[in-house]
Amino acid sequence: MTDTGAYGENLGSRFELQNVPTILSRNVKRGSLALTEIRGNDPIPFCSKPIPIENAYLVAIQKRDYPNHLYWEDGKQYPVQNLRAGQTLLYDLRRDPVVLMDKPFHSIHFYLPSDVLDKVAEEASAPKISELAYKPGCGYDDPTMVNLMSAAATAFTNPEEVPQLFVDHIALAMASHIASTYGGLVPGSHVAKGGLAPWQKKRAKELIESRLDGDLELEDLARECGLSKRHFCRAFRQSTGQSPHEWFQLRRIDRAKDLLLDRDKSLAEVGILSGFSDQSHFTRVFMQYVGTTPGVWRRNRCE
Template identity: 30%
Template sequence: MPDLGAFCAEIRPRGRTLAVLGHPQEMAVRNGCTALAVDTLHRPIEIGEFRWSSSAGPWAGFPVECRVLGPRGSLDQYGFDHALIGLCVSGKGTLRVRDPGTVRRLQSLPGRFSLLASGFEQRPVAWSGMREMVYVALASEELERLMSHDPAAARLNVDPQFAISDPQVVSIVLNMRNEILAGCPAGRIYGEALSSALAAYLLARYSHQGAPVAPRGLALSAQQIRRVREYVTANLERDIGLTELADQVGLSPHYFAMLFKQAFKVSPHRYVLSQRVHEAKRLLSDGRMAISEVALRLGFADQSHFSQVFRTFVGTTPKRYQCMC
């Protein structure tokens, strides 16, 4: 068996011996959103070089954090408060995972991620190489909120997976990263939708309990559809959340998103944007408001975000549209 001890490096932060973590199995959520694991006494373990956190902005959904890790390190006894994903977005390195009787040597490359379970029964690991990692903490309280009509889904029961590739997971996590780095212009509804989609996929693909399934024949009633339409129309200037819309009809965000798309043929996020653009066209045609005022009135992050969304739906810019009216 390869000697992991010879491969590992440790540092002594603040007078205490703690391993420098260097792969997706190093983050737990403590005090909101911090990339930390915990030791056997449940003391936090800091990792890598902090870059950014979703807690610094208006993000709604699973906590997300970015850290630069490396060049090498190891960990034997550690745990997590929540299951988590760690996606390599740049750089490369090697990960060694100690299984009973053997050691696996895996490549950590952009587009590969690890999925770790909560608790302390983790496999000893060692790593080398500099990498930029994005971590998503699959916090149980957020899972419970998103999947509130399925209590079994409130805790993600998974087997650890290391340095794996799954385009669906990678796409969702990168969309989370891009939205956060842009300042969350799409609002709470988009962050919650991404988190709900990630939770549902992980439950279906990787968990022991399986994905939550809506009761057979469940659909939004005509009254519920009308209620949602009226609520969106009355709150276009606000940062409407997916949970907020789901509450209007008494459903979990996950079930609501599924039934909404079934009824409206588009996602809740797309529908809210379309209604904002529809109202923007009316206001621009009226000609009494400046473009910046229309953007502010309808809840867009700024005029640039408004112009980008408007052009996507209408095919031209707000200024050109106003000139044509």
């Protein structure tokens, strides 16, 4: 099936760009979530091409200052704004947003269908979100969104190294944050607060152990436990003290440590067998969680 939402090449073409970096998450049954990086240097002035109207939003993070930002919705021009790097902007794709591109630009756009907001509200036992509240063309200081976007954007640099589980987790966190901050989401009083039942915890761990190659989505884990993704993430952390992605990475490290004790296996071989894309990826993650390189760890244990 061809993706038709406002992300990837569909979005890049509106800014006269090709081959734009894109990260896609399908952790919600009724829609895709995606990040698209938009960047241009010294453009000949042009207005962005109209984006096909759909019941969805774009939430953008400015990666550089953009003074004198001219913006239209439904043909109406809004007051000129001076946007700063790090600010968050919202665009309602039902309102035909158009921007004048007359200077270097760089931003990352989070594609968020309204169906996903409905799902977030449903999982929080809250009323549906009719629309997000924002001032057209204005930038908001939103440190949480910046931090989440920065974490997700690591996948642009080395996409083969980023597990789908991590992408799904960050995308869901961004959708939940937007629903709460701009959609007025207030969880219902009967949202479950407990951890995983013993059988759910056992099943989740078994599934993670069997998919250390990275071929695992948050949807898979939640479905196997009979929970919504939001509830599953909260319950998993309460039961284990870690997010599903953190647990996943630590299990990779545990497997690597066992394999490192076999001196006949090269470091590259250990990395691949532990689910990492290559030796450099293995070394970076190992150092992040263990504090030393796999080679040094092996020498200290095997001498």
